[in-house]
Amino acid sequence: MAKVVKNSGTICLRAEVCDLERTLLGGQSFRWRKLCSEPKVKYCGVALNTYWELTPEAEHIAYEAHVATNNPTNTNFTSLLSDYLRADFDLEKQQKNWMLADEKFKKFVGQPVRMLSQEPLENIICFMCSQNNNIKRISSMIQWLCSAYGNKIGLFNGQEEFTFPTLKELQGERSCSQLDAELRAAKFGYRAKFIARSLTEIEKLGGLDWFEQLRRLPYMEAREALVQLPGIGYKVADCICLMSLNHLQAVPIDTHIFKLAQRHYLPHLASQKTVTSKIYDEISQHFQQLHGQYAGWAQAVLFCADLPQFQPKLESNAAKKRKK
């Protein structure tokens, strides 16, 4: 049994510029959950081979980090977490810019959502799972994947936690079609084949080294490289560029953003039923022209504001009638 090492500390990130609820549970990552421990709210989850418990305070975020010693990680947990939450990014300043550029942005800026800096492989697999899917099911699929192929870190608050598997761990001695079959059996549906084939491709392209190249490439070139993989279209490619390749100008257009754009930004699209590639480009470029180099982060704020789970509770029909 591997030894588990525990570390604790704080990172400098004021609650005012970091809403952990929306940042961690808003569909960027699928491995965080809320720990409703009294008296303080905590969030726990796995990222970067480490199991974290985070407690937001007014002036900083307190963390506990647990890592199994047989899992390789950087041991400077403070810098690890700071990088993950992009603590150096001045969100306050950018939000002011976004509001200046877009009058309508104001009503969405209530809560400060941070753009996580995630690991490419995890990001790619999660978002290949995201097509025609919802956050709840994606989370359970990823949890299964980690427990089946990752390394156990330990038992925390009644749940076993696992690292996200590496490319090698996912492939093992398995052929591409074997992995496909295993994922099929685990209810990944038609995404199973996409994932198995893409992993084979990624291995051929150089694995982690390839991801490093994509980080250094201009955004549009990284995007074009990604859509060559089976199961990755422009939407998922943009998610990957934005969330794990540091291309913060990428603006993924999903069904939520499409509907939001129809209602609030590009009314002439109101009659359109589906997001064609032409419409995709139009909406994406609209937000890029509005917000520039950090347009993708601005989009993430809009996306979170639009999620049903973060909507203020609708008043009941009975309450509406009483008002009338």
Add this chain to the structure above:
DNA sequence: TAACTACCTTTAGC
């Protein structure tokens, strides 16, 4: 070239 539709599976909403 651009727009339509099948696709795995789950579940919220009738």
Add this chain to the structure above:
DNA sequence: AGCTAAAGGTAGT
């Protein structure tokens, strides 16, 4: 209770 539609889309037609 049983059905439909929609869920962070993509690839093939």
